[in-house]
Amino acid sequence: MKLWAGRFEKDTDTLVNDFNSSIGFDARMYREDIAGSMAHAAMLGRQGIIDPGEAEAIVAGLQAILADVEAGTVAFSADNEDIHMNIETLLTQRIGDTGKRLHTARSRNDQVALDIRLYLKKEIAVIRGQLLELMQVLVRKAEVNRESYMPGYTHLQRAQPTTFAHYMMAYANMFRRDVTRLDDCLARMDEMPLGSGALAGTTYPIDRQSVADQLGFARITQNSLDGVSDRDFAIEFLSACSILMMHLSRFSEEIILWCSWEFRFVELDDAYSTGSSIMPQKKNPDVAELVRGKTGRVYGSLITLLTVMKSLPLAYNKDMQEDKEPLFDTIDTVEQCLPVFAAMLDTLTVRPQQMAQAASAGFINATDCADYLVRKGMPFRDAYMVVGRLVHQCIQAGQTLDTLELAQFQAASSLFDADVYDALALRSCVEGRKVPGGPSHEAVSSQIAYIQSFIDGCSPSGQ
Numbered sequence: 311m312k313l314w315a316g317r318f319e320k321d322t323d324t325l326v327n328d329f330n331s332s333i334g335f336d337a338r339m340y341r342e343d344i345a346g347s348m349a350h351a352a353m354l355g356r357q358g359i360i361d362p363g364e365a366e367a368i369v370a371g372l373q374a375i376l377a378d379v380e381a382g383t384v385a386f387s388a389d390n391e392d393i394h395m396n397i398e399t400l401l402t403q404r405i406g407d408t409g410k411r412l413h414t415a416r417s418r419n420d421q422v423a424l425d426i427r428l429y430l431k432k433e434i435a436v437i438r439g440q441l442l443e444l445m446q447v448l449v450r451k452a453e454v455n456r457e458s459y460m461p462g463y464t465h466l467q468r469a470q471p472t473t474f475a476h477y478m479m480a481y482a483n484m485f486r487r488d489v490t491r492l493d494d495c496l497a498r499m500d501e502m503p504l505g506s507g508a509l510a511g512t513t514y515p516i517d518r519q520s521v522a523d524q525l526g527f528a529r530i531t532q533n534s535l536d537g538v539s540d541r542d543f544a545i546e547f548l549s550a551c552s553i554l555m556m557h558l559s560r561f562s563e564e565i566i567l568w569c570s571w572e573f574r575f576v577e578l579d580d581a582y583s584t585g586s587s588i589m590p591q592k593k594n595p596d597v598a599e600l601v602r603g604k605t606g607r608v609y610g611s612l613i614t615l616l617t618v619m620k621s622l623p624l625a626y627n628k629d630m631q632e633d634k635e636p637l638f639d640t641i642d643t644v645e646q647c648l649p650v651f652a653a654m655l656d657t658l659t660v661r662p663q664q665m666a667q668a669a670s671a672g673f674i675n676a677t678d679c680a681d682y683l684v685r686k687g688m689p690f691r692d693a694y695m696v697v698g699r700l701v702h703q704c705i706q707a708g709q710t711l712d713t714l715e716l717a718q719f720q721a722a723s724s725l726f727d728a729d730v731y732d733a734l735a736l737r738s739c740v741e742g743r744k745v746p747g748g749p750s751h752e753a754v755s756s757q758i759a760y761i762q763s764f765i766d767g768c769s770p771s772g773q
């Protein structure tokens with residue numbers, strides 16, 4: 311019999327029963343649901359709303375259910391609709407009528423709002439830890455590649471020289487922002503909604519703050535209507551994950567390009583690539599491609615929840631049950647992508663020679679050539695024009711700036727001298743960029759130190 315059967319004359323149609331039920335996916339919040347119920351029952355006892363002895367019996371009963379669920383000996387049922395009613399039903403089956411007192415001063419609406427928050431808080435800590443590990447891999451890769459010169463691109467055209475370490479630090483900063491975005495999101499969701507009841511709070515003298523304290527929340531929610539209607543925190547979490555995946559997808563794309571034979575800047579470890587069933591020569595970057603692809607489903611989840619919540623009147627609407635699958639799918643996806651991506655990166659071989667060759671072949675030092683003239687006194691716009699003409703000349707003659715004769719330089723501007731060759735060397739072009747944030751050995755070392763101290767300063771718990 312349904313917990314809410316009293317008002318009904320007929321049983322629920324089987325189709326509706328299955329359609330309505332969320333136990334197939336919300337069962338994974340059993341720990342949070344039980345923790346919430348234990349805190350609620352203990353508070354009811356303390357406040358004298360139920361008998362303290364009965365509160366103890368409820369807590370003990372819930373504890374035993376938790377142990378049995380963990381041991382895999384409990385079967386949930388779609389007839390009990392969701393995790394909340396499944397646990398409550400189990401409790402009453404086990405401890406008898408006392409179990410029926412648990413739902414005093416509570417609704418599934420505030421219960422589910424609590425469970426999702428608790429669940430997300432826990433998973434944010436996991437994702438955060440994985441991000442920090444990825445950042446540690448980036449630090450390691452950067453440390454040994456401070457002089458691995460490579461082309462930097464704009465429009466995917468060789469633009470200016472940089473280093474592999476500089477590149478790694480670019481991504482490290484994106485992931486640093488992802489960590490802080492998750493922290494921001496966590497700080498805002500750290501509010502305890504129990505006590506909101508169905509929507510209008512309760513007449514019982516409950517103590518919301520003590521429940522918040524027991525469950526480790528920073529504060530209680532401020533308005534009961536909002537407390538049960540709000541899913542902003544879930545949308546924010548999905549946004550933070552979408553941005554994180556966007557970063558991973560960009561990185562994946564670069565790795566896919568870099569390990570192509572057109573680039574050959576890196577080589578993936580055999581354990582992190584796959585072969586083709588027909589082409590014997592193939593070594594494919596499947597991991598990076600899958601991460602890139604899975605970004606799509608995370609964006610999809612964000613759009614799903616935004617769309618589910620759009621125009622919903624206050625307070626709870628059953629539509630909101632649709633929040634869980636996109637959330638859980640995102641958690642599973644991100645938690646699967648981060649470690650495999652980090653391991654792939656950690657085991658990848660960098661090919662500095664190949665990269666340096668690509669950085670030397672074209673006109674990657676053209677800006678440096680103009681800067682050389684500026685140092686000799688020419689205004690930048692004029693220098694830009696002189697070098698532009700030289701580049702044009704080189705392209706027509708099949709040359710590069712480094713291979714021009716000094717006389718050819720001097721024909722373009724009398725400011726050119728023999729030291730121009732030094733100024734155009736790849737090493738000088740990179741090492742001259744000492745500006746904070748730049749690619750020189752020195753500048754990148756500060757960036758590495760900054761990221762390392764960020765990692766060290768982050769407590770593993772995410773709090």
Ligand code: ARG
Nearest residue numbers: 332392418419422626630631
């Ligand atoms: N399974 C429901 C959900 O996930 C729990 C809340 C149900 N509340 C209700 N009034 N039907 O949203």
